[in-house]
Amino acid sequence: xxxxxxxxxxxxxxxxxxxxxxxxxxxxxxxxxxxxxxxxxxxxxxxxxxxxxxxxxxxxxxxxxxxxxxxxxxxxxxxxxxxxxxxxxxxxxxxxxxxxxxxxxxxxxxxxxxxxxxxxxxxxxxxxxxxxxxxxxxxxxxxxxxxxxxxxxxxxxxxxxxxxxxxxxxxxxxxxxxxxxxxxxxxxxxxxxxxxxxxxxxxxxxxxxxxxxxxxxxxxxxxxxxxxxxxxxxxxxxxxxxxxxxxxxxxxxxxxxxxxxxxxxxxxxxxxxxxxxxxxxxxxxxxxxxxxxxxxxxxxxxxxxxxx
Amino acid sequence: xxxxxxxxxxxxxxxxxxxxxxxxxxxxxxxxxxxxxxxxxxxxxxxxxxxxxxxxxxxxxxxxxxxxxxxxxxxxxxxxxxxxxxxxxxxxxxxxxxxxxxxxxxxxxxxxxxxxxxxxxxxxxxxxxxxxxxxxxxxxxxxxxxxxxxxxxxxxxxxxxxxxxxxxxxxxxxxxxxxxxxxxxxxxxxxxxxxxxxxxxxxxxxxxxxxxxxxxxxxxxxxxxxxxxxxxxxxxxxxxxxxxxxxxxxxxxxxxxxxxxxxxxxxxxxxxxxxxxxxxxxxxxxxxxxxxxxxxxxxxxxxxxxxxxxxxxxxxxx
Amino acid sequence: xxxxxxxxxxxxxxxxxxxxxxxxxxxxxxxxxxxxxxxxxxxxxxxx
Numbered sequence: 001x002x003x004x005x006x007x008x009x010x011x012x013x014x015x016x017x018x019x020x021x022x023x024x025x026x027x028x029x030x031x032x033x034x035x036x037x038x039x040x041x042x043x044x045x046x047x048x049x050x051x052x053x054x055x056x057x058x059x060x061x062x063x064x065x066x067x068x069x070x071x072x073x074x075x076x077x078x079x080x081x082x083x084x085x086x087x088x089x090x091x092x093x094x095x096x097x098x099x100x101x102x103x104x105x106x107x108x109x110x111x112x113x114x115x116x117x118x119x120x121x122x123x124x125x126x127x128x129x130x131x132x133x134x135x136x137x138x139x140x141x142x143x144x145x146x147x148x149x150x151x152x153x154x155x156x157x158x159x160x161x162x163x164x165x166x167x168x169x170x171x172x173x174x175x176x177x178x179x180x181x182x183x184x185x186x187x188x189x190x191x192x193x194x195x196x197x198x199x200x201x202x203x204x205x206x207x208x209x210x211x212x213x214x215x216x217x218x219x220x221x222x223x224x225x226x227x228x229x230x231x232x233x234x235x236x237x238x239x240x241x242x243x244x245x246x247x248x249x250x251x252x253x254x255x256x257x258x259x260x261x262x263x264x265x266x267x268x269x270x271x272x273x274x275x276x277x278x279x280x281x282x283x284x285x286x287x288x289x290x291x292x293x294x295x296x297x298x299x300x301x302x303x304x305x306x307x308x
Numbered sequence: 309x310x311x312x313x314x315x316x317x318x319x320x321x322x323x324x325x326x327x328x329x330x331x332x333x334x335x336x337x338x339x340x341x342x343x344x345x346x347x348x349x350x351x352x353x354x355x356x357x358x359x360x361x362x363x364x365x366x367x368x369x370x371x372x373x374x375x376x377x378x379x380x381x382x383x384x385x386x387x388x389x390x391x392x393x394x395x396x397x398x399x400x401x402x403x404x405x406x407x408x409x410x411x412x413x414x415x416x417x418x419x420x421x422x423x424x425x426x427x428x429x430x431x432x433x434x435x436x437x438x439x440x441x442x443x444x445x446x447x448x449x450x451x452x453x454x455x456x457x458x459x460x461x462x463x464x465x466x467x468x469x470x471x472x473x474x475x476x477x478x479x480x481x482x483x484x485x486x487x488x489x490x491x492x493x494x495x496x497x498x499x500x501x502x503x504x505x506x507x508x509x510x511x512x513x514x515x516x517x518x519x520x521x522x523x524x525x526x527x528x529x530x531x532x533x534x535x536x537x538x539x540x541x542x543x544x545x546x547x548x549x550x551x552x553x554x555x556x557x558x559x560x561x562x563x564x565x566x567x568x569x570x571x572x573x574x575x576x577x578x579x580x581x582x583x584x585x586x587x588x589x590x591x592x593x594x595x596x597x598x599x600x601x602x603x604x605x606x607x608x609x610x611x612x613x614x615x616x617x618x619x620x621x622x623x624x625x626x
Numbered sequence: 627x628x629x630x631x632x633x634x635x636x637x638x639x640x641x642x643x644x645x646x647x648x649x650x651x652x653x654x655x656x657x658x659x660x661x662x663x664x665x666x667x668x669x670x671x672x673x674x
Contacts, residue, residue: 028663037579045663046656055663056671067671071662072655075508083650083659089643093636153556154510157670173663175582175666176673182582185602185609185668193672228635287633508661511669539661582666602668 007298009281013269016101020108026061027051027105028170033058037178048084050091051104052218054160057170058178066141066218067167071127074145076153084247092225100212100219101266104213106166107212113204121206124253129214136163137217159217161189165197165218214265231267232283233260239279249274256280357443361436369597371425373615378422379622381413389601390407398437400430472594475502476576480567483540483548483555488565490573494593499531499620501613502587504580506538507550510585511603516558518605522613523562529621535564538577542569588616596620 012019025047030040039058049062065084072081091099100107123129138288147157151266172190176183202208212219219233235257247255249270254262256271272280372379403426411419415572466500478490505512516535523533535555539547543566555564567573586600597616604610652655666673 026459038579039664041578041581043660046660054653056666060663063659068659068663071508072650072658074510075658077658078653078655080638081650081655082633082646082653083655086643086645086647089639089646093639093643119668150510150514152513152554153515154508160670161672162673171666171671172673179582179601181585181599182600182673183602184584184600184612184670185606185673187602187606187608187673189672200640225639228632228639268660273654286636287629506661506665508658509665509667509670524670538665554660582668584668602673 007278007281009269012282013272014101016268017108017111019102019200020105020111023051023103024105024108027053027103028059030059034174035178037175037182039205048087049199050095050099052106052164052166052216053104054164054167054170056167056172056175057107058174060170061112066164067157068125070141070145070155070157070160072301073142074149074155074157076149079146088221089225092174092222093229095222095231096221096226096229096267097219097263097265098229098231098267100216101170101268104212104218106169107209107266109169109288110200110204110209111213113201114208116205118205122206122253123210123213126214127253132214133216133220133223136215137220162192163196163215165193165211168193168197200300209266213252213264219266225265226265227261229261230284230286232288233265233267233271234281234283235260236281239277240275241277241279243276245274245276246271246280313376321489344545354585359437361439363438364432364439368429370455371428375421375425376615376618376622378414378418381410385522398430398433400426400428400433403429412465425623429482445616472592473598474593475589475595476572477593478565478567478571478573480565480573481543483537483552483566488534488563490593493532493534494589495591497526497530497532498591499529499596499617500589501526501531501533501617502589503533504538504577504583504587506583507554509583513554513558515603516555516560517607520560520562522604525618531617531621533562535560535562536577537564537566538580538583540564540566541574542566553591555575558595567619586613588620590620591624594605596623 033040039056040060044061045055045063047062048065049060050065052066053062053064055067056061065088069081069084069088072078072084089114095103099250104185128178136159140159144158147155150157150201153231168190172186172193173180200211207213233256240257242257246257250256250265251270252264252266252268254264254265256262259265267282269282272278272282311503388545404423407414407419407422407426414422475490475494478488482488501519503515503524505516506515519533519535526533536549537551540551548566551564555561569575569578582601584601584603586604588596590596596619600609600613602609604613
């Protein structure tokens with residue numbers, strides 16, 4: 001094996017765990033609140049964080065994009081949120097599902113669980129389930145909160161209320177531990193959501209990132225922008241020897257050589273590290289950059305070489 | 309090689325962080341946990357003393373809230389002239405003597421039950437006195453704690469023993485602009501239920517109709533219910549009209565008040581972060597029991613609220 | 627997608643995103659987000 005690793009892509013992918021830890025910390029800066037059992041109530045919560053992070057987490061430094069979207073859409077004043085959609089489009093184009101792979105606290109949580117040594121299962125055969133998350137996004141995050149309203153025009157945040165396991169993990173559990181009033185309020189809804197959290201935890205141990213793959217509406221939104229994102233995967237056809245190691249290494253069931261900007265790709269870079277010829281790397285910029293990067297990266301090679 | 313080392317490192321990191329998470333959860337756990345155990349042993353430091361104090365208070369309150377009807381009878385027959393709050397007088401002894409003087413009202417079983425419970429209370433009170441003697445700051449501190457995190461509430465729920473928490477005073481207006489003073493409001497009602505809500509809070513709006521029904525029920529018993537919409541503090545015109553709009557649509561006719569956000573009550577409100585939150589306040593302006601967090605449309609929350617109301621009403625009559 | 631087309635799409639989307647964001651702030655959505663995010667609506671996060 002070549003010992004001389006080079007390139008930002010390699011480094012980023014290798015230090016991904018640390019970047020995820022750092023992002024989780026930045027997303028949840030107000031740690032003392034865990035002990036106090038209160039929430040951070042400053043202006044930082046006007047802006048949403050890129051990942052799925054409940055704003056009812058005592059430490060949360062910003063708003064959850066999905067929670068905020070439902071809050072706006074479900075209020076009696078508005079039935080659509082340009083503000084949140086705008087932020088999500090910007091994030092989607094600027095970073096895409098790189099956010100899932102590097103910045104999302106709940107993604108990291110699932111990955112840590114997956115490190116527990118047990119027998120692991122492939123999700124390849126469960127591919128149809130990956131479309132479920134688009135339904136969650138459309139129905140639970142948008143349609144139901146916006147249109148199933150009460151007599152004063154307010155809708156429920158259906159995703160937060162009935163599905164989101166992050167809300168239980170970061171919100172309900174720490175708050176109810178530190179706060180007896182909230183403990184007294186725990187009811188059937190909590191039991192339901194707690195069971196969902198337990199299922200996601202159990203599944204995360206056996207499968208890689210089950211919530212991201214099948215249910216996450218935020219992941220679904222970013223997935224739609226993966227193809228046009230400035231953050232891309234790049235496969236150098238000249239270097240590729242079609243060994244298939246990248247596809248095997250991919251835990252999101254993507255073949256990067258065929259569809260480098262697949263909706264399921266979370267830019268984790270496992271393929272980059274698996275590639276024996278270093279043909280795969282991250283690329284950041286407008287357009288496809290095919291010609292330019294090829295020439296820039298290996299000016300010694302002719303780009304009309306055969307692709308094997 | 310490098311790959312392997314990296315893998316081990318990331319595993320170690322994962323392990324470390326998981327431990328951290330577990331530990332922090334455990335820390336929270338003990339914080340909540342020491343309320344339920346550690347009853348009779350001596351406290352080692354002031355912090356433990358506070359925890360024990362609160363715990364004992366909670367136990368006492370549990371006893372009193374269990375057989376509400378019987379206790380109400382006891383309170384009713386209590387000697388009206390008898391001061392509850394005499395120095396050194398044990399509340400358990402007071403209950404025992406009251407029970408004794410009213411024994412013709414109870415069956416033998418009831419008598420036994422009441423006497424047993426009152427003796428328990430006497431023991432608890434004795435322990436409380438001990439703690440108070442050793443750590444005089446404790447009683448004070450336990451109320452202070454409650455002040456700083458109102459919804460957090462490791463709040464003590466004593467009955468007439470002088471260490472009750474006052475509901476913060478305010479001078480404000482109702483949504484129609486009529487002046488409202490907290491002193492007059494509380495002293496004019498045997499019990500006042502204060503409901504904190506805000507206009508875009510779905511469950512808060514969902515319970516408005518129930519609260520209106522409760523207000524009518526309370527009116528018959530000499531009590532009242534008021535709402536505090538946190539958006540309307542400082543008299544924000546737009547927020548007031550929105551709040552009124554919602555109240556009208558929900559058919560809620562009870563009084564809603566606002567006050568300055570920089571006052572005592574305003575700061576108290578700023579510390580409430582969970583909505584809706586409902587407080588029960590007695591005639592002396594003291595908060596009865598712990599605040600109800602969450603909508604009272606939930607059956608068990610409604611029951612808890614009713615218990616607190618009954619407790620306040622009974623104390624007012626006794 | 628050709629390179630030029632893709633870049634154009636990216637620029638258009640970025641501008642659209644920024645415009646939507648500004649429009650949303652202008653019509654007061656940001657204030658709604660803040661007011662919701664700093665308070666815990668119990669039932670809303672599945673606690674009650």
